[in-house]
Amino acid sequence: QVQLVESGGGSVQPGGSLSLSCTAAGFTLAYYDLGWFRQAPGKEREGVSCLSDNDGSTFYADSVKGRFTIARGGARHTVNLTMNSLKPEDSGVYYCAFCAGLVPTYVYGTPGFWGQGIQVTVSS
Numbered sequence: 001q002v003q004l005v006e007s008g009g010g011s012v013q014p015g016g017s018l019s020l021s022c023t024a025a026g027f028t029l030a031y032y033d034l035g036w037f038r039q040a041p042g043k044e045r046e047g048v049s050c051l052s053d054n055d056g057s058t059f060y061a062d063s064v065k066g067r068f069t070i071a072r073g074g075a076r077h078t079v080n081l082t083m084n085s086l087k088p089e090d091s092g093v094y095y096c097a098f099c100a101g102l103v104p105t106y107v108y109g110t111p112g113f114w115g116q117g118i119q120v121t122v123s124s
Contacts, residue, residue: 022096047102
């Protein structure tokens with residue numbers, strides 16, 4: 001079964017840190033460019049960060065640059081997102097997906113091949 005398996009997230013006070021992990025399971029691809037998107041209530045889904053499997057390039061939304069770091073995880077086809085100095089506006093549901101830059105890419109005819117989503121809440 002092909003799927004993106006997500007873990008992490010949760011609730012934290014402003015200024016705190018959280019991490020997210022995503023593993024691409026069951027796929028057979030040349031490259032696994034994986035990243036994170038988020039959607040806040042009443043807002044459109046937006047690209048947060050993406051890691052190019054081919055050359056290791058990283059992409060970040062301007063709003064998270066300097067605070068978030070995406071990196072390969074220890075397990076195969078895994079990426080981790082470390083989120084520091086979190087702000088209330090970082091709250092939302094975070095989705096793992098295949099990406100190119102900050103947009104989802106098609107895999108097996110499906111855009112992004114979204115994970116199930118993880119809630120991140122930043123609140124005092």
